[in-house]
């Protein structure tokens with residue numbers, strides 16, 4: 259099958275890729291670019307562990323074809339730290355103990371980031387609604403919600 | 417889970433998309449947000465040779481309000497539609513169904529066209545290839561009999577769109593484009609009622625617009641599911657009304673939504689419509705909740721939504 263050439267920007271770095279037309283974004287990230295932060299769990303769009311940000315919108319990378327994203331921008335968990343400092347969400351997740359096994363964490367943080375990027379002061383209800391797109395089997399969500407609230411407060415102050 | 421090989425095309429016009437479809441000799445599939453389609457291809461429920469991405473067609477992304485209709489391009493995402501000011505003001509039932517569809521992330525990717533044209537689902541069908549092979553293919557896979565109801569010769573998969581029942585209560589119509597030209601038909605007419613092939617669309621026809629009569633309505637939507645997020649409806653009950661008249665629809669059971677009309681002035685209509693909905697709903701054991709429970713919830717949710725929406729207006 260003929261491959262497809264696309265141009266994308268991944269974590270700030272522009273690149274050209276030659277991909278299979280039926281290759282998912284998750285496969286491209288993990289197997290071609292070795293960005294293994296996005297996790298494959300259900301593979302059917304239900305769990306959210308493969309969430310990455312595509313032009314400001316969180317997507318299930320397991321349901322997106324890489325061929326579809328020519329000209330677009332992808333942010334993965336590997337792209338959040340800036341100048342050697344973790345993103346406030348990453349710091350708050352560690353501080354609040356919002357990580358147990360860690361498998362859902364990158365998707366959870368990116369889903370939360372997309373909310374904080376469009377909503378400076380989200381209410382607790384909004385946070386719950388947004389992160390309920392992602393499944394966590396360990397924490398019971400309480401600490402995750404606290405971490406997102408803490409990060410939102412800190413980001414608002416700076 | 418790895419996808420089987422297929423080619424990819426991204427036409428810029430509806431005409432070009434239809435031509436690509438015709439060129440693929442019945443082996444092509446249209447792709448919108450992919451949130452219904454991609455899982456089905458992964459599970460080998462279909463193996464297309466070509467996926468035709470409709471997201472490059474700008475004309476399918478518009479929402480316009482005219483004097484008579486709210487015209488919604490098929491590729492408008494559920495999330496964008498939910499946040500459109502006209503929806504909250506004119507169609508509260510649609511706001512609620514959009515808001516409870518899957519979860520926020522999937523609403524941002526999933527489109528209204530794809531939502532209406534999603535395939536019917538069954539606990540014994542939406543499974544991996546290996547699982548289904550071990551069990552023996554069911555009717556929906558071209559097998560001899562149903563895997564949910566032993567020996568049955570009809571398919572019982574559930575059409576699980578949250579938004580189609582609401583659109584039916586609002587009197588929505590759809591605009592379709594095919595090689596033979598365009599046609600506008602009532603939404604109800606796209607359903608065959610058969611769960612193994614739910615839609616009457618001709619091969620290669622594209623849904624271009626969903627049209628809702630432009631009028632202010634009262635309404636609501638109630639959805640039975642196990643978790644309050646991500647899950648499909650196991651029963652969904654929609655109600656829209658204007659000037660005392662209205663429609664009620666029941667989704668999530670069988671191949672198409674059930675639709676009932678009422679005039680809120682005949683005595684005992686609430687009980688009558690709740691009984692009709694109950695009697696016509698024939699769930700079987702093909703979801704995570706029992707058929708008996710889902711059936712009873714049809715009546716419960718019907719009475720509840722009438723009370724919520726119509727309050728003291730009801731008799």
Ligand SMILES: Cc1cc2nc3c(=O)[nH]c(=O)nc-3n(C[C@H](O)[C@H](O)[C@H](O)COP(=O)(O)OP(=O)(O)OC[C@H]3O[C@@H](n4cnc5c(N)ncnc54)[C@H](O)[C@@H]3O)c2cc1C
Pocket residue numbers: 302303304305445446447448449450451452453454455470490491494516517518519522525526527528529530531532533534535576577578579621622623624646647648649
């Ligand atoms: C975990 C999970 C939970 C979900 N929960 C729900 C839920 O609670 N309620 C619900 O209603 N849905 C649910 N869905 C299904 C799906 O996300 C939505 O229905 C969504 O709106 C589908 O839109 P899409 O653009 O992704 O469709 P696609 O997957 O792109 O397409 C769906 C079907 O429609 C056809 N199609 C799409 N657009 C057109 C067009 N313009 N013309 C002709 N054919 C077209 C495609 O060929 C395909 O067969 C869920 C999905 C997942 C993965």
